[in-house]
Amino acid sequence: MKSCDIAVIGAGPAGLAAATRAADLGYDTVLLDEQPSPGGQIYRAVETADHARTEVMGADYARGRAIVDAFRASGAAYMDGALVWNISTDRVIDFSRGGASSQLSAKRIIVATGAVERPWPLPGWTLPGVTTAGALQILMKASGIVQEDAVLAGSGPLLWLVAAQLVDAGAPPRAVVETTPRAHYRAALAQLPAALRAPGYLAKGWRMMRKVKRAGVRHFAGAENIAIEGADAASAIRFTAKGASERIEASSIALHQGVVPNQQITRLLRCDHAWDAAQQCFRPVTDEDGQSSVQEVYVAGDGAGIGGALSAALHGEITALAIAARDGRGDPARLKSLRAERARDAAVRPFLETLYAPAPHVTAPADDTIVCRCEEVTAGAIREAVNLGAPGPNQVKSFLRAGMGPCQGRVCGPVVSAIIAERRGETPGATGYYRIRPPLKPIPLSELAQFTIPDAPEDR
Amino acid sequence: MSAADHRADLIVIGGGIHGCSAALHAALRGMSVIVLEKDTVGRHASGVNAGGVRRLGRHYAEVPLSQRSMEIWYGIADFLDDDCGFQVAPQIKVAETEEELAQLAARRDELNDMGFTHEVLLDRAEVRAHLPAVADHVVGGLACLDDGFAQPYQTTFAFQRKAESLGVRFHEHTRANAVRKEGGDWLVEADAQRFSAPRLLNAAGAWAGDLAAALNEPAPVEAIAPMMIVTSRLPHFCDAVVGATGRPLSFKQMPNGTVVLGGGRRGRADRATNLSEMTFPELMLTAQTAIDIFPAMRDATIVRSWSGVEGRMPDDIPVIGPSARHDNLYHAFGFSAHGFQLGPGVGEIMGNLIATGATNAPLQPFSIARFSDAPQP
Numbered sequence: 001m002k003s004c005d006i007a008v009i010g011a012g013p014a015g016l017a018a019a020t021r022a023a024d025l026g027y028d029t030v031l032l033d034e035q036p037s038p039g040g041q042i043y044r045a046v047e048t049a050d051h052a053r054t055e056v057m058g059a060d061y062a063r064g065r066a067i068v069d070a071f072r073a074s075g076a077a078y079m080d081g082a083l084v085w086n087i088s089t090d091r092v093i094d095f096s097r098g099g100a101s102s103q104l105s106a107k108r109i110i111v112a113t114g115a116v117e118r119p120w121p122l123p124g125w126t127l128p129g130v131t132t133a134g135a136l137q138i139l140m141k142a143s144g145i146v147q148e149d150a151v152l153a154g155s156g157p158l159l160w161l162v163a164a165q166l167v168d169a170g171a172p173p174r175a176v177v178e179t180t181p182r183a184h185y186r187a188a189l190a191q192l193p194a195a196l197r198a199p200g201y202l203a204k205g206w207r208m209m210r211k212v213k214r215a216g217v218r219h220f221a222g223a224e225n226i227a228i229e230g231a232d233a234a235s236a237i238r239f240t241a242k243g244a245s246e247r248i249e250a251s252s253i254a255l256h257q258g259v260v261p262n263q264q265i266t267r268l269l270r271c272d273h274a275w276d277a278a279q280q281c282f283r284p285v286t287d288e289d290g291q292s293s294v295q296e297v298y299v300a301g302d303g304a305g306i307g308g309a310l311s312a313a314l315h316g317e318i319t320a321l322a323i324a325a326r327d328g329r330g331d332p333a334r335l336k337s338l339r340a341e342r343a344r345d346a347a348v349r350p351f352l353e354t355l356y357a358p359a360p361h362v363t364a365p366a367d368d369t370i371v372c373r374c375e376e377v378t379a380g381a382i383r384e385a386v387n388l389g390a391p392g393p394n395q396v397k398s399f400l401r402a403g404m405g406p407c408q409g410r411v412c413g414p415v416v417s418a419i420i421a422e423r424r425g426e427t428p429g430a431t432g433y434y435r436i437r438p439p440l441k442p443i444p445l446s447e448l449a450q451f452t453i454p455d456a457p458e459d460r
Numbered sequence: 461m462s463a464a465d466h467r468a469d470l471i472v473i474g475g476g477i478h479g480c481s482a483a484l485h486a487a488l489r490g491m492s493v494i495v496l497e498k499d500t501v502g503r504h505a506s507g508v509n510a511g512g513v514r515r516l517g518r519h520y521a522e523v524p525l526s527q528r529s530m531e532i533w534y535g536i537a538d539f540l541d542d543d544c545g546f547q548v549a550p551q552i553k554v555a556e557t558e559e560e561l562a563q564l565a566a567r568r569d570e571l572n573d574m575g576f577t578h579e580v581l582l583d584r585a586e587v588r589a590h591l592p593a594v595a596d597h598v599v600g601g602l603a604c605l606d607d608g609f610a611q612p613y614q615t616t617f618a619f620q621r622k623a624e625s626l627g628v629r630f631h632e633h634t635r636a637n638a639v640r641k642e643g644g645d646w647l648v649e650a651d652a653q654r655f656s657a658p659r660l661l662n663a664a665g666a667w668a669g670d671l672a673a674a675l676n677e678p679a680p681v682e683a684i685a686p687m688m689i690v691t692s693r694l695p696h697f698c699d700a701v702v703g704a705t706g707r708p709l710s711f712k713q714m715p716n717g718t719v720v721l722g723g724g725r726r727g728r729a730d731r732a733t734n735l736s737e738m739t740f741p742e743l744m745l746t747a748q749t750a751i752d753i754f755p756a757m758r759d760a761t762i763v764r765s766w767s768g769v770e771g772r773m774p775d776d777i778p779v780i781g782p783s784a785r786h787d788n789l790y791h792a793f794g795f796s797a798h799g800f801q802l803g804p805g806v807g808e809i810m811g812n813l814i815a816t817g818a819t820n821a822p823l824q825p826f827s828i829a830r831f832s833d834a835p836q837p
Binding site for chain 2: 439444
């Protein structure tokens with residue numbers, strides 16, 4: 001079995017920066033990433049994007065190029081197209097690459113698997129034609145495919161960013177339907193002075209919104225009661241705004257409610273997780289440098305709590321330097337200055353978290369809304385299981401099959417915990433979360449049948 | 461001496477299918493019952509097994525118990541007011557060689573001599589009538605045509621709810637830390653609470669050995685973690701639950717099209733943390749066996765896996781019956797990864813035994829005394 005000092009999982013800004021710095025510090029470092037090229041979701045395909053595409057995606061996207069270049073120049077080994085599907089508690093990584101599975105043993109693991117979009121179950125969300133804002137953006141980054149006449153619905157900075165990018169690409173969305181409740185604007189005002197200390201964010205956000213509105217895109221604020229119509233595919237979106245019922249015909253609808261840490265690997269590794277009331281999500285319990293509750297397991301970037309791309313790159317390097325410091329090596333002065341820089345960058349977060357906290361109707365879908373799309377389990381069935389006495393997500397899973405499908409609960413997990421918590425009158429932190437079991441993503445049975453380990457004992 | 465916080469006629473330690481079933485049957489005979497469960501009901505082997513309702517291939521001593529249990533399974537929906545996902549289906553053990561088929565025929569003969577006719581031999585054509593997708597090299601098999609399968613967690617949960625409806629009190633997240641006799645009653649200290657009852661049933665699964673040892677009646681229970689993997693949905697091709705003769709396999713296509721693969725490969729079990737862990741290289745042969753016996757499995761995708769902590773005895777049959785050392789202490793544990801089907805029947809036997817002090821069930825082979833005579837390490 002191959003082995004290394006540090007295995008980094010995920011080639012977004014946190015993983016790239018962590019692997020680059022770890023290799024510079026002399027650690028035998030391997031970065032495994034599922035994508036064919038480095039950059040993660042935020043800088044996806046940044047090495048191969050042509051000038052026109054880079055223009056559309058903007059300066060923040062182009063910034064990823066330097067991070068990727070530095071990684072390429074580092075001594076870290078890069079395993080592209082490597083799907084990590086299991087990690088044992090003794091840090092042996094099972095991964096699939098090029099149609100074969102093998103193992104890598106790591107002394108330390110840095111989990112840099114970033115964020116996923118917050119699930120938003122609503123009537124009709126499983127219809128073809130319904131996607132997420134993040135998925136629309138990935139199409140633009142990876143393939144240059146621009147979705148025409150999309151309706152963007154939800155809340156959060158990415159909703160406006162994608163709308164602005166569609167405008168720049170010559171395909172303004174048909175409408176932006178914002179669910180941010182009015183009360184959140186008032187509450188966020190209190191956080192505004194602090195947010196101004198973080199350079200650039202608010203002005204950038206304001207420019208994006210202005211660009212979209214100037215392009216003539218219809219904008220609805222404070223939308224509620226959102227539902228998607230359609231028999232075999234999405235045909236329209238319905239909602240209420242300012243007391244009026246609205247209906248917009250659309251065959252492409254992109255939903256978004258912000259992003260939350262991707263918990264799959266940290267849950268699999270049995271790291272402690274806590275409910276973050278400000279970010280309305282679970283995140284692994286870590287110190288400021290990313291050390292989790294499990295020895296030799298670190299979490300860098302958005303996977304440790306949402307901070308954005310700049311913060312993630314800083315955090316990746318911080319994590320590598322903190323590991324070195326533990327070994328009596330590294331650069332204490334740089335570690336200190338990076339921590340301070342990251343704290344400054346985080347000043348905008350309380351404002352964004354207050355403004356873009358999910359509206360109550362987002363986390364409490366109506367009874368007849370499907371929550372687990374793989375197994376078609378409704379919110380009402382989950383509430384009924386709680387009424388019968390199922391005490392938590394794992395019992396609901398065993399009872400209803402929620403979270404047992406191909407996505408392994410990645411999509412429905414946060415909503416299922418929220419629904420149970422609400423019904424039991426407790427916080428999601430007290431309710432807990434699915435136990436995450438391998439494989440993290442589906443793998444072919446035939447690949448498992450070929451899974452040979454050179455030093456495995458002979459079968460009796 | 462302080463009074464107990466909770467009293468009943470019977471305390472059951474362990475909220476698995478055996479604890480829940482025995483509690484229910486005791487309640488049906490008029491007893492008041494408390495069940496203590498250190499986690500949640502059905503958290504371990506009872507909630508996460510493969511769900512086979514199987515008489516086929518059982519140890520000869522288990523056959524009468526398994527037969528009685530099967531009668532309860534056939535009426536489980538009326539008994540528990542929940543269908544438990546139970547469906548009648550053939551269980552078939554395929555023979556891949558003529559030698560294996562001869563072994564299966566010998567077993568069938570032995571059972572017939574004992575007066576049991578539920579296992580039948582299938583020839584080459586008959587096995588294909590039941591398993592059209594089976595590989596060409598399969599020469600025959602042994603079958604129980606009216607065995608079946610059920611949903612393990614749904615079943616255990618249904619036993620719990622039925623028992624609760626008859627007044628059984630479940631205390632979850634309540635770990636029995638110490639057990640002793642006090643004034644003729646069993647006194648159980650569980651975290652900050654005290655429970656007492658004249659009778660006590662140890663149904664603590666992989667943790668039952670600790671309790672038995674504390675009562676000076678050691679039994680060598682090993683914690684194991686049988687592993688199961690599940691595929692994505694496949695077109696329907698198999699109605700039966702299938703095993704192999706010469707190598708470990710348990711194969712079942714569920715009504716929704718997913719295939720559950722198991723068959724004895726074990727991951728890591730940790731009783732201290734209550735957790736189990738998959739070790740995938742061990743499953744390589746399970747995957748190969750499944751593809752060998754059903755070539756259609758070549759295109760299957762694994763979406764899920766699980767294992768649960770189970771108690772295994774050295775001779776692979778459970779401990780069932782009264783204590784050999786103490787009056788009014790009973791044991792039902794160590795089902796060695798095949799206790800799910802036995803749950804309804806053994807619960808009935810234990811309920812009767814505890815309520816009346818006697819049973820006509822042939823429990824002698826399962827006595828805990830078989831370990832006390834053995835030399836202790």
